[in-house]
Amino acid sequence: MSTPLPGLDDTTATYVFAVCRRLEPAVLTALPGLSGNTPVRTLSFGTLTAVVQRVEAAHFTEEAWQERLSDQHELERCARAHHEVVSAAATCGPTVPLALATLYRGDERARHALDQDADRFHTALRRIEGRVEWGVKVYAPTAPRQPVAPEPAPTGRSQPSAGAGRAYLDRKRDVHQRREQRHDAALRTADTVDTALRALAAASRRLRTHAQELTDGRGLQVLNAAYLVAADRTDEVSRAVRSLRRLTGAHIEMSGPWVPYSFAGEV
DSSP states (O other): OOOOOTTOOSSEEEEEEEEESOOOGGGGTTOOTTTSSSOEEEEEETTEEEEEEEEEGGGGSHHHHHHHHTOHHHHHHHHHHHHHHHHHHHTTSOEEEOOTTOEESSHHHHHHHHHHTHHHHHHHHHHHTTEEEEEEEEEEOOOOOOOOOOOOOOOTTOOOOHHHHHHHHHHHHHHHHHHHHHHHHHHHHHHHHHHHHHTTOSEEEEOOOOOGGGTTTSOEEEEEEEEEEEGGGHHHHHHHHHHHHHHHOOEEEEEEEEOOTTTTTOO
């Protein structure tokens, strides 16, 4: 995510959603973008086109943006609006999405800064042309908790035997070993899924997995990955995921196709 302009005093700023080679302006006509008060439009630089919108600068100062980051609903609204514009542009051809809150002090500064980065944009556009991104997440089922029976409490003057103490430690060790074995098996499953899908992809990225409390009861997330795949291989990817579900028995989520957010920034 880009850092909003510090100390921005001008009334408006130029917000940049994406960069592409060609764009039919009509696909942007009905989009509210970030503000809804000004049109989403194009801004040419060299042989490339940026998708931009004029926004109120006061809404994107560092202080204002920090307030948005603390408001989950507002942040989600901005992200959805940004994605909607990027997706519309992508219907016309390969499109490089820019980070949320990429702003410049007016069109001329935006044009100059983007033109300075033109070589990277051309490289990224060549990389993603004709390709889409698929997201895949793999979850390991959560095993039922198996409490270790406590060591029997001594009665009267009797003391627990050494054998009882060893048995308690053995049970505790067995529970720990089974937990480790399940975790190792889950990681092997993640590698199996990743290896199979990488064989279909032009590029792949393993992303940070989500903490278990954020997975809505689906279990431990052991793989969160993105795959850059030729658009005409959609059926192959779907078949591969179905086959992997049968093979591994794991809960595998597949999402997409998306604009290649995870790969557009790579050169």
